[in-house]
Amino acid sequence: MLRKGLTGWNIITLVIMLFFALFIIFPVILVLNKSVYDAEAGRLTFEHFAHFFDRKFYWVTLWNSVKVTVVSTLLAVIIGLPLAYMLRRVKIFGSKAVQIIIIVSYISPPFIGAYAWIQLLGRSGVITKFINDTFNMSFDGIYGFAGIVLVLTLQSFPLIFIYISGALKNVDNSLIEAAESLGYSGIQRVMKIVVPLITPTILASSLLVFMRVIADFGTPMLIGEGYRTIPVLIYTQFMSEVGGDAGFAAAIAAIFIIVTIALFLVQRIIARQYSYSMSALRPMETKRSTGVKNVISHGIVYVVTFISILPQLVVVYTSFLETVGGQVYTGRFSLQNYETILFNRDLSMILNTYKFGLIAIAVIVVIGILIAYLTVRKRNAITSMLDTISMLPFVIPGSVLGIALVFAFSDAPFYLTGSALILILAFVIRRMPYTIRSSTAIVSQISPSMEEAAISLGASERRTFFKVVVPMMMPGVLAGAIMSWITILGELSASIILYSSNTQTLAVSIYTEVIRGNFGNASAYSAILTITSILSLLLFFKLTGKKEMNL
Template identity: 55%
Template sequence: MRYAGEKRFNVWTALTLILLALFLLFVIYPIGMLIVKSLFVGGKVDLSYFVKFFSKKYYWVTLVNSFKVTVLSTLLACLIGVPMAYLLRSVKIRGSEFLNILIVISYLSPPFIGAYAWIQLLGRNGFITRILNALFHVKLHGIYGFAGIVLVFSLQSFPLIYMYVSGAMKNLDNSLNEAAESLGCNAFQRVTKVIFPLVLPSLLAGMLLVFMRVFSDFGTPMIIGEGYKTFPVMLYTQFMGEVGTNDGFAATMCVIVIVIALMFFFIQKLLGQKFTYSMTALKPMQAQEAEGWRKVCAHLAVYLVTLVAALPQITVIITSFIGTINGSLFTGEFTLDNYRNIFSKGNTVAIRNTYLFGLEAIVVVIVCGILISYLSVRKKNTLTGVLDVLTMFPYIIPGSVLGISFLYAFNGPPFLLGGTVIIMIIALSIRRMPYTIRSSTAIIGQISPSIEEASISLGASQVKTFLQITVPMMLPGVLSGAIMSWITLISELSSSVILYTSRTSTLTVAIYSEVIRSNFGNAAAYSTILTLTSIVSLLIFFKVSGSKDLSV
């Protein structure tokens, strides 16, 4: 949108160029370094690293394993998430607001925390395992391997499908549903022929994010895989073991991940465009009071799924107050020793860093998110179009790949940022900014340009109009995206575990380190702090925004 008398090069063009330069530096440049290291050896093009990967079963089988885990986990997440969204939107469920918080929290906590919690429940010596062994006189071997990985990922990921589909149903015009009913369609036909096609674009977007989240996670397979190696685990072990001698092969594996991620991203975009529908919810879908067996079944299904999804967080909180012997064997006695350990002198660095880095990163995310969304919608041109595309790259590229690319790009001249606080904040900001950008873009699209035009016609400058008129009207969408950015960035592990040093460790890194060292008491205490932070953040968001749920 260009106003009369507006110069071609102005403050908006300058901001676009600055933001574009930042994304070129912190997204394209690191990716370029990966490509160079994977393709060039001694200044010449060499495909030997790619040949090595695809010619040895030891390497490429991990890619097959990842696809098996990812596809099955994504499908199971859809089978759980879609019915949950429909039930909570169409049927009045008692305590639905509280249930919604539990569902969101079960997604926002790092997957490896869920893996650790399920080991406490269904491991070889887990609480539920011992009960089942005693009742049925069997010897269960625990939740390890392929089945365990899929279980953890499915329960951790279905809330994302739930949020996307629930958000789509919130904007669905119920008059379409009523029209189908008047034409003789039963409940099943209305769901499959009316509601499902309308929410399909949102479902596809959610499936892409679930796919990339599962495909890129290495914490869960590392903890409960027990020999079932996935691609991220192989990438992590290769990088950590070979970064000093053969970083070209690690870079090659990163490039393979990027190509796969981009491929699925564009497939999702094409399918989303093909099945996109435009509608206005003149009569939004409202939850109705159910009767009889339908009410009982709906409540049982929603409560049971929510309980199972929240069980890892409940387990972590309870075990954080149970004493341990040498950190790994729980005594069964309630105590505050675990918290005394993590709050003892020298152990609070991770906690302090998490909040400090998180607050600094969220400021960057909000400022850049508002500017990028405004430029993309109101100042459309080639530059803003390129900027909008670049902002999506961190959305789909795995965090471990981003972390490795940052080390390659900024661990030597001319950019010496490795091991610094700055690189941690930049990585967190870049990784989680897309949440705020997408939600801000959606809200500004609903603001009529005539409001800004009226302000300018009354003598206000474009900058003043933006700051005093547009930004305040954008706040609901900005807050929604910012809370997602905040909670996910304080829970970020994939990039942090690659980039951190002893001075820049975060809560997720501390939790992961304690789990690997079998210090389960300390890990539970750290995890509880992270979980409670997420819950408090959500409650503050609901209070400030007046919203009753967090849908995407």
């Protein structure tokens, strides 16, 4: 009976479950254990948690994270929703280019946006100097809460825009026309008809923004100054605790895990209340507008699009400016920065980024295909659990995952700390959900009759899977894999904790150059990362045959 029950798919399920248990569940449990267990005294203790809540500095930091995240998410919706609606209803000149530019602004890492805005609105920024010189002011830059919210909002609203643009295709135009015939104004039609219909999409995209913003490390670290958030606190506490008592760092991480999971579950409960599907017999159509409405619509779209892409333009532009000591721009164009990073320095950080990323993507694609097929075609209690566990990295912040992996693999027999393998594992775990979700969606659309037909013609189940199912899955798999790849390129939260001198990546290099004040080098590294992301996006369009993204 055991031999009969131990099929190939059961073995694959157990192997993947073992992988998740070792590299996700075990490290997280270890963090929770270290937060409440005193190894020296050999007893349970809640002293670290008491210390966190006794000190105002610590629990205010938690509140800072929640406040930044809520405000940024709300502003992202306020910007993304009207923008998506205008591009869907009003014929905007160059709308295809506008959509691509908005997507490009999303795929760059948030910390590059923070660095670019420092160049513009920092204490010595171009715009800051202009404001102070022109209006005789003493504007001190956008550091702190306002700066963090600005960067994260501009980085996040494109995700809201992408999701809502897709949802608006399923809104039936007859509903809007009916509301118009009843005397509803344009704003009333949006608030009473459109928004209720796309509420599930707003909630889903808001959750993605919320989880991304609350876990962001680079932006508050670069632009926050005295305004600290939990990811920054975890990093600073952990780095100071290495070699000493790691319990407090683990306690902060445990609190953050509990908060993020709780917020995730609350959103899921709310989302279920608005869960329904739409099918548009008459999809919304873009109409040419005239007069003031046309001018305002074009103005809003163009201004928002320009501001969203401005950070990428800034880093590319400044990468070609000559610097003195790496900090002061002379205003002359030069290839000095590229000569420095490409010919006068070790190229390992650039090569590491591509090498580690490609290895991680190969693993992600294999795991994503197998999990998607198992959870859709071989549904049972174990595969359902597998599906749930695979989404844990989406909820667990990168800094927490980095600390968890250090705790788990800093001693024999699994000593991986500082190695390339632990970075690759972090990339796989962190970015796997993108590929799994897109792969699962495509498997659900493949009719089981296709497999049944192949089997009835004499093909084995394994041959059917590789010759029929996998080729049909590839569009969805590749779409998710490219999104995973783009996010791996800019992965900083886990990398900053796990990297060593031999495994430094582009994201870490950009961060360290900014911290050291080498802005010219940081711009050149950022430009390479941005161009790589754009080329990856173009590859996505080429492989999928689309000119837009449906995440």
